[in-house]
Amino acid sequence: MKIRDVLLSEYGKASSVPSPVNRLMTDFAVGFRDGRDINLGVGYVNEQTIPHQQIQHACEKVLAHPEKYRASLNYGGAQGSPNLIESLRRFHIENKIGGITEQTLNGRDIVIGANGATSLLESVTHLLPAGIVLTADPMYYIYCNDLERKGFKVIAVPEDDEGIDTERLKSKLAALGEEKTAIRFFYVVTVNNPTCTILSNNRKQELVDIATRLSSEVGRKIPIFFDNAYSDLVHDSTVEPLTSALCYDELGIVYEVGTLSKILAPGLRIGYLIGAKGPFLNSIIQRTSDIGFSAPLINQEIASYLLDHGIEAQIEKVNHGYQQKATQVKMWMVELLGDNIEECRGGSAGFYFYVTLSNVATGTTSDFFKFLTRTTGCEAVDGPLDSKHSKVIYIPGEHCVHSNGDMVEVGKRQLRISYGFEELPQIHTALKIMKSAIAYSQKIHSSQ
Numbered sequence: 001m002k003i004r005d006v007l008l009s010e011y012g013k014a015s016s017v018p019s020p021v022n023r024l025m026t027d028f029a030v031g032f033r034d035g036r037d038i039n040l041g042v043g044y045v046n047e048q049t050i051p052h053q054q055i056q057h058a059c060e061k062v063l064a065h066p067e068k069y070r071a072s073l074n075y076g077g078a079q080g081s082p083n084l085i086e087s088l089r090r091f092h093i094e095n096k097i098g099g100i101t102e103q104t105l106n107g108r109d110i111v112i113g114a115n116g117a118t119s120l121l122e123s124v125t126h127l128l129p130a131g132i133v134l135t136a137d138p139m140y141y142i143y144c145n146d147l148e149r150k151g152f153k154v155i156a157v158p159e160d161d162e163g164i165d166t167e168r169l170k171s172k173l174a175a176l177g178e179e180k181t182a183i184r185f186f187y188v189v190t191v192n193n194p195t196c197t198i199l200s201n202n203r204k205q206e207l208v209d210i211a212t213r214l215s216s217e218v219g220r221k222i223p224i225f226f227d228n229a230y231s232d233l234v235h236d237s238t239v240e241p242l243t244s245a246l247c248y249d250e251l252g253i254v255y256e257v258g259t260l261s262k263i264l265a266p267g268l269r270i271g272y273l274i275g276a277k278g279p280f281l282n283s284i285i286q287r288t289s290d291i292g293f294s295a296p297l298i299n300q301e302i303a304s305y306l307l308d309h310g311i312e313a314q315i316e317k318v319n320h321g322y323q324q325k326a327t328q329v330k331m332w333m334v335e336l337l338g339d340n341i342e343e344c345r346g347g348s349a350g351f352y353f354y355v356t357l358s359n360v361a362t363g364t365t366s367d368f369f370k371f372l373t374r375t376t377g378c379e380a381v382d383g384p385l386d387s388k389h390s391k392v393i394y395i396p397g398e399h400c401v402h403s404n405g406d407m408v409e410v411g412k413r414q415l416r417i418s419y420g421f422e423e424l425p426q427i428h429t430a431l432k433i434m435k436s437a438i439a440y441s442q443k444i445h446s447s448q
Contacts, residue, residue, distance in 0.1 A: 014149035020399050021141060024364065031391075038430040041393040043193070044421040046325075046351070049318045050265045051306070058305040062298065069301040076297035078289035080112025080272070084300040087307040088258075088272060095312065098231075098244025108246070109277050111284050112294040117229060117259040117271030118143070123287040124185070124225065125150045127280070131184035134172070136164040137407050138354065138400040138414070140193045140227070152184065156402035161345075163199035164188060166206045173214065185223045186211055190242065191230035194400045194416035195354035196346035198234065201243045208248040221253050223280070228258045232315055235323035236348035252276035260303055262350075263315050268299045322351050322420070325427075329353065329419045332428055336435045342413070351420030356397075360441050362415045363398045367444045371437035381440065392430045392437075394418075 008016060018026065025041065032039070062069040069083060079085070088110050092100045113120040121143055130151035135144060137156030144154050157169045173180060188207060190199045199207075204226075211224040226245045234242065245254045255275035260268060275281055288294055306314070326347045333344065333353065343356040360368050367376070372392040374382040383389040397414025401407040419427055 011150055019142075019145045020364075021145075021395065024393075024395075024399070033391075036388065037391040037393075038422055038426045038433075039393050040417045040419075040422060040427065040430055041395045042421055043352075043418060045262055045266060046321065046420050046423075049263075049321055051314055054306060054310070054314070055265065055268075055302060058302045058309070059298070061305055062301040069304075072298045072301045074297060076294055076300060078285045078293055080110070080294040081297060081300035081304060083304040084112060084270070084307075085110045087304040091307050091311060098242055099247050100244050104244070104246050105274070107252075107277060108274055109281055111273045111275075111281060111288065112300060113269075113271035113273065114288050114291050114294055115271075116261060116266070116269045116295070117227070117257050119288075119291070120257055120271050120273045120284065121187075121225070121227070122146065123284055123291075125152065127283045127287060128184045128223075131182040132176070132179070133185055133187055134169065134183065135187045136189065136192055137402050137405045138192070138194050138397070138411070139402055139405075140187075140189050141395075141399050143187070143227075144402070147187075153182075154402060156405040156407075158406050159192065159195065159197055161197065162203045163190075163192065163197055164203065164207065166203060166210065169207075169210065173210070180214065181218050183214065183218070183222055185225060187225050187227065189227040189229065190245075191228075191233065191349040193229065193350070194352055194395060196230070196348070196350040196352045197354075198239060198242070198349050201240065204243065204245050205248045208245055208254060211253055212251050215251060215253060221251060223253050223255055223275075226254065226256045228256055230262060230350035231258075232263050233319060233322060233351070234349040235319040235326065239348055246274065252278070255280075260307075263311070263318055264303060264306060268303055269295045270299060270303045271295075325351070325419045325424060326353075328424055329417075329427055329431075332431050336431045337438065340438050351418055353417045353419065354397075354400075355415055355417060356410060357413045357415070357438070359413075359445075360438050361412050362394075362396045363412055364396055366396075367441040368437045369396065371440045372433060376440075390429060390433060392433050 062072050089105060093102055125147060132153050132155055133147055134155050134157065136159045139156045147154055155172055157164050157172055159165060188199065207224060211222055215222045231242055246256060255273055258272050260270040273284060330347050340358050340360060341355055342358045344353055346353040362368050370376045371381060374389055374391050376382055395416040397411040400416060401411030
């Protein structure tokens with residue numbers, strides 16, 4: 001009798017096929033040449049923003065004071081380090097992050113994730129039954145792909161310059177009719193990834209109001225998760241200070257997911273969730289326990305020390321660096337690509353620009369993409385195998401917009417460019433190569 005392969009769950013079957021972005025980044029990484037190829041696709045923070053010496057100093061202080069940082073190299077509790085939780089509370093209250101006060105946090109608690117903010121979002125998919133999730137379009141493709149692998153139906157609503165368009169959201173809710181009872185939660189990235197569009201305070205309050213009314217209609221609380229991954233990286237001084245969605249929440253349905261990855265270091269793997277005490281938060285804590293407790297305790301204690309000693313100067317330094325890069329990259333984009341750019345979002349927060357080109361396709365089968373990855377099949381463009389021609393990677397818009405949403409067609413001409421990881425000289429080189437890729441694409445198109 002033939003022995004069949006390992007029996008997989010439906011999620012296992014879906015996960016056995018790599019997601020489009022997973023394939024894209026893996027394919028590129030295989031042949032990536034350090035010092036020659038340029039990666040504008042990876043969402044890494046800039047190495048210059050990571051406080052290496054401060055982290056080393058914090059580690060030494062933590063290990064030298066076991067009376068405060070108890071058993072820091074041992075296991076920690078499932079909710080997270082009490083020191084870090086207290087440091088996060090103080091950080092938000094003393095710095096008036098989003099207008100949060102002591103009163104705002106009354107009746108709410110903080111939970112530290114097992115492996116960054118993503119682990120908390122992933123836990124949500126295990127703790128809530130499959131159903132409908134509402135989000136913005138373009139969407140955070142990594143999490144939304146995970147949602148669909150786990151059986152959720154993602155409905156993506158196009159954004160405008162204030163974030164997810166609430167009028168279009170209301171129309172989609174109305175069109176659902178009785179199917180609204182299948183809605184499980186809202187997921188909103190406050191500084192959107194991929195576009196870096198900043199969700200305005202008015203729009204944020206509208207979203208909380210919509211979720212509150214919907215909860216009343218269906219007779220149960222429908223949570224709304226605000227992903228604040230980039231909210232500490234608003235580096236444009238003309239942007240109004242962001243207000244926490246917790247300040248608008250009267251029903252106890254708002255949960256904010258934060259991270260220290262962007263302002264300290266991704267490698268610390270510190271993500272946290274703030275929300276109302278109760279069964280859901282308890283289930284998050286138990287889920288964290290089930291998958292190995294919260295983040296490594298030593299990392300949590302290091303983060304706690306850094307939050308208590310000079311975090312404000314660190315955030316200012318990080319934002320100053322990204323603001324300078326954003327300004328310079330925007331100038332180069334106008335200079336080199338300007339005539340071919342239909343729309344450009346970003347540059348005020350985070351470290352992405354999201355670009356719509358006028359008449360140039362950007363997908364993985366496009367001439368533009370093939371030119372940048374040196375896979376045109378034309379040796380004059382690609383060069384020999386040991387060619388000195390730089391490859392350039394970006395995230396195509398086709399991966400960022402929902403495949404069943406309203407932005408499929410325009411997504412074919414869009415791309416996300418990161419100005420976070422690479423330094424300015426490499427970014428400038430990449431943009432010059434993109435200019436050549438546009439000219440190549442237009443030449444091929446005109447000859448067909």
